[in-house]
Amino acid sequence: QVQLQESGPGLVKSSETLSLTCAVSGASITSRTWAWVRQPPGKPLEWIGSIFYPGTTNYASSLGSRVTISLDTSTNHFSLNLGSVTPADTAVYYCARDLSVSGISRYFDYWGPGKLVTVSS
Amino acid sequence: SYELTQPPSVSVSPGQTATITCSGNKLGEKFAYWYQQKPGQSPVLVIYQDTNRPSGIPERFSGSNSGDTATLTISGTQAMDEADYYCQAWDTNTYVFGPGTKVTVL
Numbered sequence: 143q144v145q146l147q148e149s150g151p152g153l154v155k156s157s158e159t160l161s162l163t164c165a166v167s168g169a170s171i172t173s174r175t176w177a178w179v180r181q182p183p184g185k186p187l188e189w190i191g192s193i194f195y196p197g198t199t200n201y202a203s204s205l206g207s208r209v210t211i212s213l214d215t216s217t218n219h220f221s222l223n224l225g226s227v228t229p230a231d232t233a234v235y236y237c238a239r240d241l242s243v244s245g246i247s248r249y250f251d252y253w254g255p256g257k258l259v260t261v262s263s
Numbered sequence: 264s265y266e267l268t269q270p271p272s273v274s275v276s277p278g279q280t281a282t283i284t285c286s287g288n289k290l291g292e293k294f295a296y297w298y299q300q301k302p303g304q305s306p307v308l309v310i311y312q313d314t315n316r317p318s319g320i321p322e323r324f325s326g327s328n329s330g331d332t333a334t335l336t337i338s339g340t341q342a343m344d345e346a347d348y349y350c351q352a353w354d355t356n357t358y359v360f361g362p363g364t365k366v367t368v369l
Contacts, residue, residue, distance in 0.1 A: 189358035248353040
């Protein structure tokens with residue numbers, strides 16, 4: 143059974159960098175694609191980006207160059223850095239397994255419980 | 264950019280059928296996926312590749328996708344099915360989510 147768990151600060155100041163880590167158990171992060179998804183309070187889900195070993199990334203264009211996702215194979219974790227945050231980045235941040243099938247089917251089959259990150263102004 | 268639309272809310276009586284639609288340009292030419300999210304919980308995949316149920320998802324959940332509309336159907340709706348439901352598609356190397364539909368079981 144694949145399990146994911148987000149960790150990191152729950153409060154970040156405006157203009158600083160939001161950093162979160164996702165611990166993966168039950169699977170190796172070298173074997174699949176992994177993703178971050180966020181959900182502002184009362185709003186829909188928003189994909190942030192995905193990463194595939196050894197480091198191929200794909201980011202949402204709306205977040206531009208503010209996003210960096212990376213892998214740490216020594217700990218079986220992957221991480222999210224979101225720079226220059228504003229209160230609009232306040233959200234529950236989820237890590238998820240990004241399942242790609244034959245390149246035409248992509249979806250999330252396992253999710254972490256989520257981490258609320260508040261950006262103060 | 265690609266967009267998906269969903270009705271904000273659907274109400275259903277216990278035991279009846281709930282139908283949730285998701286519309287997008289030529290959505291039937293892509294795969295549609297559906298997630299259930301209960302308050303304070305992370306999303307759960309209930310339908311993948313238009314019509315398939317993951318292991319552990321009850322048979323009362325079914326899906327279809329044709330033309331511009333994908334549909335999630337909950338047959339014999341139960342109180343535990345009250346939740347937000349999000350559709351999702353993959354288009355031009357980007358994940359797209361619908362705005363969500365709140366299903367209320369009256």
